[in-house]
Amino acid sequence: MGAGHDHGQQVLRAGERHRGRLWAAFALLAVFMVVEAVGAWWTGSLALLSDAGHMFTDVLGIGMALAAITAASKASRDGQRTFGLYRMEVLAALANAVLLFGVAVYVLIEAIRRLGEPPEVLVGPMLAVAVAGLIANIVAFLLLRSGAQESLNVRGAYLEVFGDLLASVGVIVAAGVIALTDWWYADPIIAVAVGLFILPRTYHLGRAALRVLVQAAPPHVNVAEVRDGLRAVEGVADVHDLHVWTLTSGMEVASAHLTLDSDADLAGVLAGARRTLHDRFAIEHATLQVEPRDADGVCGGAQW
Template sequence: MGHGHGHGHLAAADSASGRHVGRLAVAFLIGLVFMVAELVVGFATSSLALISDAAHMVTDVLGLGIALTAILLARRSGPTFTRTFGMYRAEVLAALANAVLLFGVAGYVVYEAIGRITDPPEVPGLPVLLVAAGGLAANLVSFALLRSGAKESLNVRGAYLEVLADLIGSVGVLISGAITLLTGWRYADPIIGVAIGLFVLPRTYTLGRRALRILFQHAPHGVDVRRISDELAALPGVADVHDLHVWTLTSGMEVASAHLTMEPGTSQEDLLERARNLLAGDHGIEHATLQLEAHESAKRCSELSW
């Protein structure tokens, strides 16, 4: 019986989120400054559109703070004998927390906006316009900082989606402020507030679904486990493949384990090397635990109840 690991090691530096911690920190500071500005002016002018954008900015700042905390926690708490995978799942929990926050804020804004449509308050357009312009500039900077990391890390993607929602919200507030300033139409503000709330909901749903997929240890998106099983079974010297599991530890860190039943006379070292190369080279799975079994040992696996 043989047992082997893939070539990768679960070090904190391997985390896709960890490579973008500096950009997350800058985006966090930018968001914090404009969050305060939008909240103050929003309540001072009774602008629901600006309050809506500020509320998204609050979750943006909170989400970025959660993301940064999760990365630092994972980086400082590497694998131990009691936490064999370290604290990498903290990043996925952070992404799920961000999704829950965004759902709550979007629902609150829509509720408030619908109530105001029947009796919209007068909102001064110029202060709203100026603050929204500053918020738009801030969101553009944060958006550019996080765009590349959002392709690699679910945690960074959560923060990126919040910044994107804030960016669209700032555009909406600009439109609302311009309409109010030029025409005095009081319905522009609550209508834009509803539009901002509805815009973020489907994107938040996608983020939450992806986070839950990882927490439930489903196969990574885009990985065909049946194909992997067939390709492993087709390797010379493999009689059977069973107990194959593929899951995501955190963004950019896919993990696999499998039992391979060997044909008599097969070299364990050669088979391990071929199987590792297949998983890493063709499927991007660097960390794999493979158990090689003779026919007699493989019979025990069939007796397991789960």
């Protein structure tokens, strides 16, 4: 019996309602990605190139987020997709993390190579492009901030934009140092700093996505406490085959077998279990199998 059947609406709240903001951020960053790429080629700045590469992953990540949200909202319920395509959001977040990792590694390698003999860069255009990129990132950051707390995919794009915002600040600092001191090492050093800043955030995003894909329990849900909570429901003698996992952002799912007392009221047990899962653990969708005491060992629990 499903304890709440509004999981589709949960996903719409977590992802689709932020679609307009995602589109606005996508368009803004796509334009400035081209501007920064051209500026990096023109000025010869590796720091600016790293910022452009980071912005490319922003654009790609937001594009994948939009594609995933669209696929999830329009997925046909054809019997083979009993949960639609909600996992597309998580897959997009994981791909986003991999791409961001690749950009960070490239920037680090190129920066280390340039430390041996840093080339001169055109400081004026470098500074102008970096300031424009900073403004674009601030606007995109504000657009995505509200959705980052609800959707893993939006959070991935939000983190990338935040990292890119700081990278733009770094490019501005590098341009200022070069303009004032002619110390050309500032450009590859800032590029290294940007790469090192990206890596841990990429790790955390990838880990969060993998946690969902391997169907681990959500970090904020203690499975032992869920078991104890269900056992405390009036009429429940025991709980076994309990599983808790995340289908996609904002959709926690559980399944469990409940062994009932001989005089238990079936409807009351199911209602109590549903309230417990919903009120204490924010689990909106659950499948509960109820069994009499004398069915011990007959339910055919999984032997994985």
